[in-house]
């Protein structure tokens with residue numbers, strides 16, 4: 001069960017087509033598995049054109065969108081049937097193939113492996129990295145630089161903020177220091193988009209978000 005969702009502004013930017021391709025992929029993957037957010041985006045898609053026509057220069061704050069979405073949620077929470085997850089090939093499978101575990105992972109440190117897939121997004125300045133924390137494995141305590149958008153593709157990890165399961169969405173920044181562990185019986189695999197270039201600070205510290213940096 002997905003419990004960690006993109007915030008309202010991010011969904012709005014997605015709906016408006018303002019996100020970069022890697023960021024949009026993270027949202028799309030989440031939406032494919034999260035009826036709650038899909039419903040919000042469907043509504044934003046409908047509202048967006050109307051709002052932009054009526055208030056083209058409005059200063060749209062997150063609190064304003066939260067209040068709108070809260071009303072939408074209250075209107076639709078009573079059992080509106082959400083479309084089932086489609087059986088088509090997911091954008092993840094198109095990008096990475098069927099088996100995440102067989103990718104050419106590079107072992108970095110202890111239980112952590114990484115794979116930089118930035119080149120699959122030509123023209124993007126962001127770094128796009130897959131990370132794998134072996135089942136039961138631990139990552140050293142670390143902080144983050146810049147803003148990192150992460151979605152869990154397989155398995156789950158836990159830190160002091162809670163448990164992040166498959167398709168959960170999390171944004172980490174320099175305020176976040178954590179010491180994640182892979183929980184459950186599967187390797188935990190995440191997809192992260194780094195808004196700023198990674199600053200290399202040591203042999204073992206590159207490309208290891210959100211598990212190590």
Ligand SMILES: [Zn+2]
Nearest residue numbers: 005006034037
């Ligand atoms: Zn969601």
